Amino acid sequence: MSQYSVMLVDDEEEVRQAIIKKLNWEEAGFHVIAYAENGEEALELAENLRPDVVMTDIHMPFMDGLTMCRKLKSIAKNTKIIIFSGYDEFEYAREAIQLEVEEYILKPIDAVKLKQIFERIKKSLDEEIEEKRNIERLKNYYYESLPIMKEQFMGSLLEGTLEENKIEELKNLYDSDLDANYYAVAVIRSESLNLENATENRQEEMYSHLLPVSQKQIVDENLESIFSYRSFIYLDWVIVIALLEESKDISKFINGMNQICKITSRMLNVNTSAGIGQPCNSLARLSHSYKSAKSAFEYKILVEPNQAIYIQDIEPKAEERIRIDENEVQTIMKDIKVGSKEELQESINQLILKVKYSKISISQLQLSIMEIFVELIRLGRVYEVDVEQIAGEDFNWYQDISKFSTLDEIGSFLLGICMKVRRLIRRERTDTAKLITQKAIAYIDENYSNQELSVDMICSILNVSAAYFSTIFKKETGMGFVNYLTKVRMEQALHLLNSTSEKAYTIAGQVGYAEPNYFSYVFKKEYGVSPSKYRANQVEKNER
Known part of the structure; x- marks a missing residue:
């Protein structure tokens, strides 16, 4: 029991x-x-x-x-x-x-x-x-059904029947690891079985059902070491969704799918083709990649068998002109304020890589980078960092940017400026934290006897929030406010017990405790003996 x-x-x-x-x-x-x-x-x-x-x-x-x-x-x-x-x-x-x-x-x-x-x-x-056990049973049923629900979710992504907020909700619900900067869909299908002994319809039907399973197995055995992906069977297609870090990684995907087509043909004795769709930068647009992959597959009659067809090679698009959008600028500003050096470098690298493969002109990029510098100036003013400190007194924003001739040069320059701003902001923050902590300690040393002394009182005097104060105080002193105040009060209590003949209840009030019994409780917890016992021990020691 x-x-x-x-x-x-x-x-x-x-x-x-x-x-x-x-x-x-x-x-x-x-x-x-x-x-x-x-x-x-x-x-x-x-x-x-x-x-x-x-x-x-x-x-x-x-x-x-x-x-x-x-x-x-x-x-x-x-x-x-x-x-x-x-x-x-x-x-x-x-x-x-x-x-x-x-x-x-x-x-x-x-x-x-x-x-x-x-x-x-x-x-x-x-x-x-028992209720918890019932919930556990429901969880087990949910996890048993999860593979089917995941496939339904993936099918909905391909068909584009989900809103963007619903996609994020279901992705988290099904614990689907689909995070990537870019996505691309490939569809795989074989033309014929070429089975010498498969003359009966039933046998051919059986092989047609087994073929996608075999193709998926070949995918999983050969692609894992090349790039991240998700594969599943959908409407007799073997679907491969590539999870790409950079848009240029599409070339690895194309090479990998070409390899799959050739291995499948050799192992299963079937002609196999794959269509590869246009890359997209969100799961909400995955249906566009899926549709263009199926369109690419339709061109298989125009190419040699057993290879992958990339839609952009078959249907080339006009050059796309882009601008750096507000979200990308704000991501860089956020990394400057609270991110690590690595996060800031990664954000700028991603920005440069995005424009590198979009065929954007250098002059257009220079104008876009100017928007980032405007935000840098605004950010510098908030933290009282002058423009001269950021780029140097003789720096001319537009003329000096125009001197750069390559994307890598602009990227290195932008990274250097952002790192300098980040360093100055952090120095300003550190100085502010030290000053606030010093003022707080001075106030505690002068007012520890105030029974109403609290975090809120000090924060009101220093004009800072309690959450911010608690964080920086502990970081600077190594202990929380309450522990620090108790330490000061106990040290003062020891001093008074050693240097005066005041009663313990009087000393309790002098060091900020309204309740003498609670003072004795805290004192004993700190030093192992009550105030009266401590004084008696000291007297006995002095008489020896």
Whole structure:
């Protein structure tokens, strides 16, 4: 019988032991894995142990049971909660209902009622486990059906029946690894079987069904080492979708498909041709590549058998003029601000490669690059980086760009400028982070005694967001704000204990703690002894 875990929370040892004795836990299907004396300790244990059930008192030091339950719901929302209390107050009961606790019971706890409560909770936990099992069964059914659904998805891509947002949704749903910069479709089909003994229609039909399977196997055995692709059978075609990094990789695809046609002909004794469609840069346009691949296949009668036909060789297109679009410019700006050197270099390389194979003129490219420089100037102003710092005081934007005669020269120049802007921006960011952290530390050193001191207070004074401040503060100091503040307060408390005769409760207020008991708790957690014990030890040491 499976056992569920229980954590008991009460500041009185005798109460915890009394509860333990009221129930045969193992027989009820539970086992107690932890005890806690207050809400803070309970939260820490719950985060590590993840008990199935937490049974807690309301009145406890440092953090009461209701507060603990509210916080527990945020870190372990599935944990069942039982609240017990010696006070029959409506407000407690109402808040317990709002927290969706399983039970609210009054002390003294009746053994029979306790058994009934845990019987109900066990039934609820059993039902949740069964529900998870049912979900797992549905998942297994889904994964078993996944190959069929993937083929249907691929067919829909070829036919162009899906909207772009739906394509992304289904691609993620089916875990289809189809990420690429460019795509191209090839269709493969054999003309005839040429089987000497296959004279009966039934035998020919059988071979016609088996042939695409054999062709796909040949594809998978020979293309894997050449480039990334996806292959499947669709409407008696063997479909190959090439996943290309660069548009020029289409030549590898053509060579690979030529090889497939020849191997298929030799191994299966059939004439085999392949049509290769126009490359496209998104899955939403894959249907255009598929249609042009089928159009290319129709030209097989004009060429030698057993080879691939590329649509662009058969139906050449007019030269396409392009511009660098806004998305490409913004990608470069983003890489300058937050990307790595490698990401920035890759973005610029992709931009240069795109125009290299589009037959764009150098003069047209120069005008497009000017748009990037305009964005660089705007970005520099945001971070107070002068144009002179970016390109040099004597730089003339248009005239100097016009001096370049090759695409590679422009690419190298653009990369150098972008890298310099990136470096200056990062230096500005680093200086700002150090200054903010120094101001925060100075403020903490002067105001640690303020019991209201918080991240929000400091962020308001420094005029920065809490999220940004927390990130840079931890990066610069190696610890979070709360830990740093606690460290300062504890160091000051040690100093006061050593140098004054003030009582511990007075020192608690002087170092920013409103509650002396909590101050003693933190002090003991930090140094292993209470403040009074620490002072006694120091006195004893000095008297020796």
